[in-house]
Amino acid sequence: MRVMTLAGSPRFPSRSSVLLQYAREKLSALDIEVCHWHLQNFAPEDLLYARFNSPAIQTLVEQLEGADGLIIATPVYKASFAGALKTLLDLLPERALEKKIVLPLATGGTVAHMLAVDYALKPVLNALKAQEILHGVFADDSQIADYQHRPAFTPNLQQRLDTALETFWQALHRREFSVASPFTQQGAAYV
Numbered sequence: 466m467r468v469m470t471l472a473g474s475p476r477f478p479s480r481s482s483v484l485l486q487y488a489r490e491k492l493s494a495l496d497i498e499v500c501h502w503h504l505q506n507f508a509p510e511d512l513l514y515a516r517f518n519s520p521a522i523q524t525l526v527e528q529l530e531g532a533d534g535l536i537i538a539t540p541v542y543k544a545s546f547a548g549a550l551k552t553l554l555d556l557l558p559e560r561a562l563e564k565k566i567v568l569p570l571a572t573g574g575t576v577a578h579m580l581a582v583d584y585a586l587k588p589v590l591n592a593l594k595a596q597e598i599l600h601g602v603f604a605d606d607s608q609i610a611d612y613q614h615r616p617a618f619t620p621n622l623q624q625r626l627d628t629a630l631e632t633f634w635q636a637l638h639r640r641e642f643s644v645a646s647p648f649t650q651q652g653a654a655y656v
């Protein structure tokens with residue numbers, strides 16, 4: 466089973482990225498293969514000038530095709546998700562998230578913007594045809610004790626992350642079952 470993590474902060478190290486680091490460590494311990502991407506993997510001009518054919522974008526798209534799930538993290542910028550992440554998502558094929566389970570994570574300076582994932586990021590994930598977008602996790606900055614060295618969170622945030630990762634793991638296994646199901650395959654023949 467393969468999962469991609471995608472860090473959408475223009476900064477590194479970053480609070481939203483450390484949520485992904487935690488997720489990677491948890492999933493790897495469960496024998497899930499995880500490949501990681503972050504915005505710094507891309508030349509800024511490839512993103513700004515929408516170079517769909519840049520080698521880094523093509524490699525990302527190929528790896529995403531082979532993934533069962535995606536965990537995507539973003540900081541909240543101006544009550545939405547990071548614009549730099551949008552420049553990357555704009556370069557993905559229209560059905561890039563088809564058949565994939567997606568878990569969104571976000572960090573922000575104020576809980577007043579905790580719904581930014583729901584009203585801003587989820588519609589974009591939906592436009593990319595994600596099969597299932599799970600209830601995300603929002604962390605405010607005060608809940609992240611360390612993001613420079615090792616992930617360190619308040620107990621409340623850690624528990625919410627653990628629950629979200631367990632739900633993600635269960636969704637991945639449901640997906641695996643449905644992909645192998647003879648009903649799914651038979652249904653597909655009539656499409």
Ligand SMILES: Cc1cc2nc3c(=O)[nH]c(=O)nc-3n(C[C@H](O)[C@H](O)[C@H](O)COP(=O)(O)O)c2cc1C
Nearest residue numbers: 474479480481540541542543544572573574575578
């Ligand atoms: C340009 C900019 C705009 C921001 N706008 C918001 C905002 O509208 N709402 C909010 O809750 N936090 C806002 N923040 C705070 C960040 O979302 C928060 O510090 C986040 O944890 C940073 O994540 P990162 O370290 O992964 O980049 C903003 C930060 C920056 C730099």
